[in-house]
Amino acid sequence: MELxxxxxxxxxxxxxxxxxxxxxxxxxxxxxxxxxxVHASAMVNQMRVNHELGVLETLLLGHAYIAAALxxxxxxxxxxxxxxxxxxGPAEGFSVEVDASAAVRGYLHRVPIEVSAxxxxxxxxxxxxxxxxxxxxxxxxxxxxxVGKTPLQYGSxxxxxxxxxxxxxxxxxxxxxxxxxxxxxxxxxxGGLMIxxxxxxxxxxxxxxxxxxxxLDSLGTLFAGGDxxxxxxxxxxxxxxxxxxxxxxxxFSCRCSKRxxxxxxxxxxIDEIKDIRDNGxxxxxxxxxxxxxxxxxxxxxxENAYDMAR
Numbered sequence: 461m462e463l464x465x466x467x468x469x470x471x472x473x474x475x476x477x478x479x480x481x482x483x484x485x486x487x488x489x490x491x492x493x494x495x496x497x498v499h500a501s502a503m504v505n506q507m508r509v510n511h512e513l514g515v516l517e518t519l520l521l522g523h524a525y526i527a528a529a530l531x532x533x534x535x536x537x538x539x540x541x542x543x544x545x546x547x548x549g550p551a552e553g554f555s556v557e558v559d560a561s562a563a564v565r566g567y568l569h570r571v572p573i574e575v576s577a578x579x580x581x582x583x584x585x586x587x588x589x590x591x592x593x594x595x596x597x598x599x600x601x602x603x604x605x606x607v608g609k610t611p612l613q614y615g616s617x618x619x620x621x622x623x624x625x626x627x628x629x630x631x632x633x634x635x636x637x638x639x640x641x642x643x644x645x646x647x648x649x650x651g652g653l654m655i656x657x658x659x660x661x662x663x664x665x666x667x668x669x670x671x672x673x674x675x676l677d678s679l680g681t682l683f684a685g686g687d688x689x690x691x692x693x694x695x696x697x698x699x700x701x702x703x704x705x706x707x708x709x710x711x712f713s714c715r716c717s718k719r720x721x722x723x724x725x726x727x728x729x730i731d732e733i734k735d736i737r738d739n740g741x742x743x744x745x746x747x748x749x750x751x752x753x754x755x756x757x758x759x760x761x762x763e764n765a766y767d768m769a770r
Contacts (some may be wrong), residue, residue, distance in 0.1 A: 461714040462753045464509045471646050475502055478649070479688040483562050483708040485533045486693055488700035492661040493669060495702070496533035497653045497689045498710050500526050501680075503564065504639060504650040506712040511752045514572055515645045520584050521554055521568050522639040523617045526652035528558035528566065529710040530635070533654070535560035540598040543621070547591030547612060550574045551584070557750070563713035565750040582639075585615030593620050595628070618652075625656065632657040632666055634673040640680025649684025653692075665700075672696065714751035721746045721755045726765040733766045 466472055483498040504522040507513075513521065524543065531541050539560050546553040551573050556566025573587055590612055597606040608628040612620050618635035625633035633656045640649040655673050657666050682692060693702050725733065725746070736744060743756040757765075 461716050461748070461751050462510075463506060463712075466505055466509050468646065471505065471648075474646075474648055474684075475505065478683060478686050481710055482689050483529055483532070483710050484689045484693060484704050485706045485708070486702050486704045488655070488669070488697055488702055489661070489665055490701065491703075492658055492665070493655055493700070494533070494658065495653070495655045495693075495697070496530045497679075497693055498526060498529045498562075498651055499679075499683045499689050500529055500650045500652070500710050501647065501683055503529070503710050503712050505647050507564075508647060510712065511567065511571065513568075515641060516573050516575065516587065517568055517571055518647060519582055519639050519641075520551055520573070520587065520617075521556075521566070522647070522650055523584070523637040523652075524554045524556045524566060525564045525712070526637050526639075526650060527617055527621055527635060527654075528556045528564045529562050530652050530654040532558045532560060532562040532564075532708060532710075536600075538600040542594075542596040542598070544594045544596070545588070545591060545612070545617065545620070546594075547588045547615075549587050549589030549591070549615070551587040553588075553591060555749075562708040562710040564710060565712065565714040567749045567752070584617070588612065588615040593624050595621075595624060632661075632670075634670045636673050636676055636679060638678050638680035640678055640684050647680075649678075649680035649682070651679035651683045651689075653679060669700070712751070714748060714753070716748040716751060716753060716755075718755040721748075722757070722761070722765060725757065725762070726768045728769070730766070730769050733762065733769055737762045737766050 481499050481502045486495045508518045542557040544555045552569035554568050558564045594609045610624045618637045622633045622635050625631045636653040642648045742759045747754045
């Protein structure tokens with residue numbers, strides 16, 4: 461994977477002055493509720509640069525990355541979670557994946573998102589429309605992945621993810637996802653919050669927590685102003701006796717490599733490899749959807765793949 465440089469000097473300076481990205485896992489109400497809060501300004505900016513995204517595309521995929529980072533709080537070892545939204549709106553959806561270390565990768569199904577008029581708000585619903593949200597869990601000790609799906613109801617990644625967990629996994633959940641832009645379209649702050657109820661948690665408390673999560677000040681704005689994750693937990697959830705259990709560092713990271721793509725090339729049908737070898741074009745360029753890294757192969761390297769496949 462290649463991490464492309466963030467060339468905007470003003471943005472680089474800003475990212476150095478605010479707190480570092482981080483994810484905190486905590487419990488509330490004597491362990492009856494599990495929470496996770498993530499500051500992801502650097503991660504979202506790196507995602508944007510690598511995928512070469514505009515404001516609208518950054519908003520939607522940024523929300524997906526933030527949500528995925530939050531879901532890492534439920535993972536351990538080699539576990540992974542994939543979240544895919546497919547829709548009939550202009551965005552067409554996204555696919556993201558996170559592992560237990562909070563390494564996130566993924567892509568939009570369509571770039572750029574076609575718009576027929578100037579975008580007047582940051583409500584993603586008009587660009588999503590109807591569709592399906594699928595959550596796939598790749599658990600280390602499971603024989604096969606677990607896949608759950610729900611129809612989209614809100615056209616909002618935060619609200620539709622909350623609906624998924626409440627309906628498909630019987631886990632009442634609230635999400636708050638935020639990407640804050642400045643007047644020039646820079647991402648100056650990004651973050652999110654997730655609260656989940658354990659079995660036996662009081663519903664009245666859960667309703668209050670849900671309202672708190674939904675009506676928080678913009679987390680993107682808070683992090684852009686220098687707030688740290690622990691400060692937000694302490695300030696906003698003091699009445700619920702928060703206890704931090706652990707921390708992780710969210711980041712944009714992909715497992716792809718030129719070697720992996722060489723293996724994919726060698727696994728193609730022998731006739732296809734021969735056609736590429738004979739007709740090119742060279743260099744042969746392959747691009748990873750998840751991180752937008754391009755790997756080039758010379759004629760000699762394709763010839764070697766052909767010899768390996770025979």
